[in-house]
Amino acid sequence: MPRTRLFVLFITALTLLLAVLLAQGIRQAANPSFSQRAEKKALVATLGLTDLSIWSEARYTRHPSQADLFTPFQDYPGAFDHFPAGSIIAPGQPKPQTTLSFKQRGEQ
């Protein structure tokens, strides 16, 4: 059964390769000198950084966690965003407590 043997060998080789890659990834994640998490955290703490420097196109994409709640919708609520990155960032902040209230006619 030459084809079966070849197929089993091929699948085993692929599985082993994937396992080696995943094991290497897990080892790298656990290795402080590779991930440099401590150094990055020290940098964040020293500079007081709040956001990742990924999208520098607009202030609310550069600092999504610090942006005004309405900035992505500057034209009107629900407006399409000007910046492509805005479509990646889903609104994630909890709604602030409202101070708005209405009273019906005659209500005290």
Added chain:
Amino acid sequence: MARRLNILEHALSSLLRRKQKNLAIIVVYTLTVATIASVLFLTQSLRSEAVNVLAAAPDIVVQRLAAGRHDLIPIADAEQIRRMPGVGKVEPRVWGYYYDSLKKVNFTLMGVKDSPTNLPLLQGTFPANNEQCTLGKGIAEAYGVTIGDSLVLVDSSNSSKLYQVSGLFIADSELLTNDLILLQEAELRRFFKLPDGRATDLAVEVYNQREVATLAKKIKLALPDSRPIGKTEILHTYDTVFNWRSGIMLTLFASALIAFCILAWDKATGISADEKREIGILKAIGWDTNDVLLLKFWEGLAISLTAFLLGAIIAYLHVFFYGAGLLAPVLQGWSVLFPQFNLTPAIDLYQLFVLALLTIVPYIACTIVPAWKTAVTDPDSVMRS
């Protein structure tokens, strides 16, 4: 066991007889799995990086809102916050944005007061005086500057100011400092014409992390025009941004899934005349329905397992060895300065297992079901049709 292996041998021969068609299926299937797995690997790693690194962010950032917009906050408010029980240091932060119309680049300018020694991920030093600056790697590369060179910025009075580059953040910090320019705080105030006694926001240290939400409420109560942003909100933002269910990641994910569904649907609804005749012949020479189904199971498994393993390997190499080069333009948007993704792998075996389950099982089912329909039909009528 020998019987099953014989059927597997026959299944492989059958696949090789139609090698062009099956190769095309494997290529499409592999690309689909590679796309979905790349999205999963990339989002998982970015989220893990953000959550781990930003855990050192200020516990609370207090902004001031004026007429519904972010405004400068009086530094005197810091003292009021500092007096609250449970609050440690309250540091005014001075920072802002600078747009360079030549390269159409936005920078983040940040003021620093002290020059910490032995700061990691920094080559050179912090700005020691008003004539110096420290740059992120993205800016240094965009303008081709290095330590000792000068950077010219135009301040709020429209005067050019020359800053000598005293330090550069190295590539490993790119995800945090790519577009960052550090200046002395006093110089940054002059540059932006910021009034003394005001800061962009206040970074508040809280001793007990469980008190952050309570203190944020207290700050809001004491300073009604303020907007306290807790660290959990910062982390939640990035958790949402890099969640595979949000935004463009979902679009990519959904497109790949739909492509896979079309592939599976085509497989499920269209069994070729050759395949039908083959099943009819097998039945006529004495194979029973179970054998035919086992044959089709092996065929489906051989294709789907090969495509899944190849797709997962390609996705891993793409994201962690080649910096997600094909996904980065999708993420980049209009950002001119975009960091290279040198990511620390964050592997979620559960996600990989679910991906395997979602791609291998439906494909095998789609291979078996039409074959079963043919296999239970009279062999003579199958061959004649």
